[in-house]
Amino acid sequence: MTSFPCVHHIEIGAVNGPQVVETLTSQFTFRVKARRQTELADQWLLLKENSRILVTSLKTPDLMLIKNDNFVINWATSSDQPSNTPTLPVKDSVFNVAFEVRNIDFCIKRLNQQAITFTKPLHTIHDSDGFIRTCTVKSCVGDIHHTLIERNGYSGVFLPGFTSVSDNESRNKSETDPMLEYFDHVALAVDMGTSMAVIGWYEKCFGMKRFLINSEEDKDKGLVLSTNDVGLRLRAMEYWKCSEVGLLAPEEEGAENRLSLVVAEGLSPVPGCQEENQITSWLRQHGGPGIQHLAFTSSDIKQAVRNLAKLGVPFAKPPPPAYYTKEGRLDDIKGVGENVDDLRTNGILIDTEAERLHESDCDKSIQMTYLLQIFTKPLLPSDPFFLEIIQRKGATGFGSGNIAALYRSIQAYIVGENNSKQNM
Numbered sequence: 001m002t003s004f005p006c007v008h009h010i011e012i013g014a015v016n017g018p019q020v021v022e023t024l025t026s027q028f029t030f031r032v033k034a035r036r037q038t039e040l041a042d043q044w045l046l047l048k049e050n051s052r053i054l055v056t057s058l059k060t061p062d063l064m065l066i067k068n069d070n071f072v073i074n075w076a077t078s079s080d081q082p083s084n085t086p087t088l089p090v091k092d093s094v095f096n097v098a099f100e101v102r103n104i105d106f107c108i109k110r111l112n113q114q115a116i117t118f119t120k121p122l123h124t125i126h127d128s129d130g131f132i133r134t135c136t137v138k139s140c141v142g143d144i145h146h147t148l149i150e151r152n153g154y155s156g157v158f159l160p161g162f163t164s165v166s167d168n169e170s171r172n173k174s175e176t177d178p179m180l181e182y183f184d185h186v187a188l189a190v191d192m193g194t195s196m197a198v199i200g201w202y203e204k205c206f207g208m209k210r211f212l213i214n215s216e217e218d219k220d221k222g223l224v225l226s227t228n229d230v231g232l233r234l235r236a237m238e239y240w241k242c243s244e245v246g247l248l249a250p251e252e253e254g255a256e257n258r259l260s261l262v263v264a265e266g267l268s269p270v271p272g273c274q275e276e277n278q279i280t281s282w283l284r285q286h287g288g289p290g291i292q293h294l295a296f297t298s299s300d301i302k303q304a305v306r307n308l309a310k311l312g313v314p315f316a317k318p319p320p321p322a323y324y325t326k327e328g329r330l331d332d333i334k335g336v337g338e339n340v341d342d343l344r345t346n347g348i349l350i351d352t353e354a355e356r357l358h359e360s361d362c363d364k365s366i367q368m369t370y371l372l373q374i375f376t377k378p379l380l381p382s383d384p385f386f387l388e389i390i391q392r393k394g395a396t397g398f399g400s401g402n403i404a405a406l407y408r409s410i411q412a413y414i415v416g417e418n419n420s421k422q423n424m
């Protein structure tokens, strides 16, 4: 039997549900496993390996119908719609990271000690497959919500009220496997100066544990990445299944039972720089803080990228050629024994980390670990949210070294262009 990780599902609010379902099934080979249709909303459960995505499309913004439905939220932020004139959302959003919890009463007790808004209060919901207990909490970040689910051995296809879709109906036509395995991390884009407060909120409310992304991260300042035209601050934390009862996850539960949340905020613009900070630009397009991207792990990213490209997935612009030279990451690529042509052809980025093998002062042997990553173009028709594919070779970071490496590569490209113009 498949064991699902602590993330029960991730929910996408879609203005055009069928269009988003089509993208996820045709380009990423998700399968529609369950449906729920009411006068309020259409919902599709999509499954890929151990990852569940729920797509919700609202049919009416009727407040009473929404209040009485345990599984439907209007994801449009309150600033977009005054409460006396509810309207349907006009933009898509990835707005709900739902966690499976072992003891929801314990979670609620903890949440009640904070100033928390419950979007949906605790309910017990039955059907012929058993019952679940669930509530939904509004995050302190933008339009994000978190549904907590205690399954109690519930044996239905997804949640009470969802009906199974037969395999024939949901079978994907493509035989190409994009080799995506499980959710690795979710990145939140937040307002400048707020990332520490966001980390504190998640620590207090969900018992998440902050960890330092790499040896360059300052405990107070976070990991500051700054070049002439890029400035962002990253902090990260981790959720695990047992956190609500204060236990460490046993090692055998494995990486798929953990989810890292990365919090990214923009830095103040460099004086004289015309370019908009990438986080600021994302916030503007999204309409405020929210889920910026979701990363899937793959155990063979090169094959995954080839297969996804065949399925029509558009990837973000590849790095400039200099990225794969001495000015960029050639030494790193060769150092870990990767083939530079393989990475260049597929537009894959690399980030290395030096890990000390022993803590003692006299044994300073270092092992290089690394990760490979690539980003898609925005996935949804009206939101800048995108996906990341990541293959970890021991590295635990998020590719922060690529910010500086990409900047150096672009600079090298510009210098090369200028030189060739002068020589013409």
Ligand SMILES: [Fe+2]
Binding pocket: 185, 187, 293, 295, 388, 398
């Ligand atoms: Fe990421």
